[in-house]
Each structure stands twice: as C-alpha cells, then as structure tokens.
Amino acid sequence: MIDVKQNVLLKDYSTMRLGGTARYLVEINSRQELEESVLLAQKNSLPILMIGGGSNVIWRDEGFAGMVLVNKITGFRAFEEDASNVFITIGAGEKWDSMVAQTVQMNLTGIESLSLIPGSTGATVVQNVGAYGQEISQTLTNVEVFDLQDLKFKILSSSNCLLSYRSSIFKSNPKNPYLISAVTLNLSKSQPDKSKLYPAVIEYLNQNNITDLTPATIRQAVIDIRSSKLPDPNVIANNGSFFTNPTISYQKFFSLQKSLNQAIPHWKVDTDNVKVAAAWLIEYSGLKDYHDQNTGFATWKTQPLVVINESGKSTRDLIAFRDFIIDTVYNKTGVTLIQEPQILP
Ligand SMILES: Cc1cc2nc3c(=O)[nH]c(=O)nc-3n(C[C@H](O)[C@H](O)[C@H](O)COP(=O)(O)OP(=O)(O)OC[C@H]3O[C@@H](n4cnc5c(N)ncnc54)[C@H](O)[C@@H]3O)c2cc1C
Known part of the structure; x- marks a missing residue:
C-alpha cells in the first residue's frame, strides 16, 4: 500500500536545499509500489519525476505540480x-x-x-x-x-x-x-x-x-x-561539482594557452578535442572561495567547481550566481561552462 504525501517541501529532497513544494510525493520501496504509483499518477494525469538521494538535483522555486517518486528499492x-x-x-x-x-x-x-x-x-x-x-x-x-x-x-x-x-x-x-x-x-x-x-x-x-x-x-x-x-552535503548544502569539464578543440586549446600564457590542465578526448579542467578556469577567473553576499551562494575554498549554499533562499538566486560564474569565465577565457546538476522540473 503506497503512502501518498501532499504538499511536501522539496528542499528536503535536494542537497542544495532549495525549491518549492511537490503536490504529491511517494517513497517507493518495491517494484509493485513503483507500478502502483505510476498507475495512480497516470490515472490522475499527473506528471512524474523519480529521484534518489537528491544530490544532483535542484528544485525550482515554483515547485512541482505532479508526483515525485523517491526510489528506495533495496536489494x-x-x-x-x-x-x-x-x-x-x-x-x-x-x-x-x-x-x-x-x-x-x-x-x-x-x-x-x-x-x-x-x-x-x-x-x-x-x-x-x-x-x-x-x-x-x-x-x-x-x-x-x-x-x-x-x-x-x-x-x-x-x-x-x-x-x-x-x-x-x-x-x-x-x-x-x-x-x-x-x-x-x-x-x-x-x-x-x-x-x-x-x-x-x-x-x-x-x-x-x-x-x-x-x-x-x-x-x-x-x-x-x-x-x-569536498564539503559534506549533510553539513554544507551543495551538489558536488556544479560544472562539467568543457570539451574544446585542440586548436582553441592551444590558442587559449598561448593568449593566457598559462599551462591549462587538460585530458585528451580524441584526435580533435580536449577536455579542460573547469576548476582551473574558475580559479583563473578569480572565483575560487568567492562569496556572493547578494545571493547567499559561494564557491568552495578547496574545490571551486563546488557551489555551496551559505544562506541562499531561492533557486532564482542560484541561477543568477551560476550565470555570473559562466559569464565571468567566458569573458576571461572564452570557454563556456556547462551546469552538471539538473534543475527540476
Ligand atoms: C559532495 C558531492 C560529491 C559528488 N561527487 C560526485 C562525483 O565524484 N562524481 C559524480 O559523477 N557525481 C558526483 N556527485 C553528484 C551526485 O552525487 C551523483 O550524480 C549521484 O549519482 C546522484 O544520486 P542521487 O540518488 O542523489 O540522484 P538524484 O539527485 O536524486 O537524481 C539525479 C538525476 O537522476 C534521476 N534519477 C534518480 N534516480 C532515478 C531512477 N531510479 N530512475 C530514473 N531516474 C532517476 C533524477 O530524476 C535526476 O535527474 C556529487 C554530489 C555531491 C553532493
């Protein structure tokens, strides 16, 4: 028998601790409960989102007018x-x-x-x-x-x-x-x-x-x-790496090293492309251990790829902080960072 909770605070289901409410939320303990919940949601024309521990998701401030399924299936x-x-x-x-x-x-x-x-x-x-x-x-x-x-x-x-x-x-x-x-x-x-x-x-x-x-x-x-x-998400709200390591062409990579006059940490992807260290790009752009009083978000002191929520209240503010990092890095290096955690829904 499934236990359908209503109007659940989604910040309790994301390690970034942000977001509005879910109209419905069910913890799924078995394959039968999974099937039953999906049938119930579909019968009521509710959209479905499945999550696990919420360590790679950020919920929108508007919340989710559907059914969140939290996977707890063991074995x-x-x-x-x-x-x-x-x-x-x-x-x-x-x-x-x-x-x-x-x-x-x-x-x-x-x-x-x-x-x-x-x-x-x-x-x-x-x-x-x-x-x-x-x-x-x-x-x-x-x-x-x-x-x-x-x-x-x-x-x-x-x-x-x-x-x-x-x-x-x-x-x-x-x-x-x-x-x-x-x-x-x-x-x-x-x-x-x-x-x-x-x-x-x-x-x-x-x-x-x-x-x-x-x-x-x-x-x-x-x-x-x-x-x-890395900060422990049970103590300091975060999603781990907030950006992936961007892939750029070798041509762009060599001209970037030359123009910045820096050795940039990188890994070969294939004969044409290379992955560059996003953490290095952020640190080079002056954003390591950077604390933004306006939004309440910061980058972590020993790993600038990690964005932490110090006193942030809204996902809108997190997005503003993210865009500030992306724009600053782009202006300094010409490389565009891509966000890793997913913003739901
Ligand atoms: C401190 C910290 C360190 C981290 N380090 C790393 C790292 O080194 N490498 C790395 O790759 N990641 C890392 N992460 C990111 C994250 O922990 C991983 O991506 C992890 O696998 C997410 O698991 P989760 O159960 O919390 O997923 P959630 O955040 O709950 O969900 C993530 C995505 O998966 C979907 N999803 C979840 N479960 C299911 C399911 N059963 N069926 C279908 N879709 C599903 C969700 O809809 C969402 O889109 C780190 C995060 C933190 C906070």
Missing part, C-alpha cells in the same frame, strides 16, 4: 560467479556508497574509486558517475527499468543506456520514459591495476607508504582525498 544479489568475475544486481534505491563498501568487503574490484559519492545506486547510471579514473560505464552490465509508455519492466543493456561523459539516455533525452528499478554490475576478482590509478590516488599511496593495492586500500585513499577536498 543486493551476487550471481554467476566464475574464477575472475562476479555479477551483482542492486536495487536502485540502495545507498551507493554502502554498496561500494559491501563490494570492497567482498574484495571485488571495479567501483572502489567511486567511493563516497552521495546518492542512490540507480542514479549512478543517469549521469554515468565518475571519479578518480573510474566511471559506472566500465562495470555496468544492464539496468532494469519501468517503461512509462507500455507500463512494463524491461532490461536495458549497458550499450542501450548510451553512457557518455556525465550523461546517458536517462539524462540527455527530455522525453526519457524509463524509471530505473535495479542495476547489474560486473565486478572483477583481480586486484586493482596500478596503471589505471588516478595520479592523486598514486600520490596518496606513496605519501602513506601503501604498497598493498587492494580495493580496500584504494577505497580508503579515495575517501581520505575526497573528505579533505
């Missing part, structure tokens, strides 16, 4: 184990970091560098979460979805999810009809490959004289690095 099942692999199916509402901890405890490799990312397991696929050299695309086998068009549960293979840098079919398609109910990962029994480790992790291991490369030592390294750099 963890390991199967088809062979000498080198284990498949694991996880309920979309499981807390992601607890799942990483559990697989690390099983001494499995594949998601240990994605430690301490807030939110739910289902949402990791939505923006193909990535950190410290790993992305969910590297281990995802398939997702179970509920299709709002024909009201059936289906399996979508990883390739059908169209995962790309911080995006997927679930994020890029405005008419996405899929609600994710479970995620299946293929994890490995081999130990982590040193050649694939991110430089900051290698530096941490060296500094701490750690030579034993296991999922557990990598997880601990990532937790320590992240905790020293």
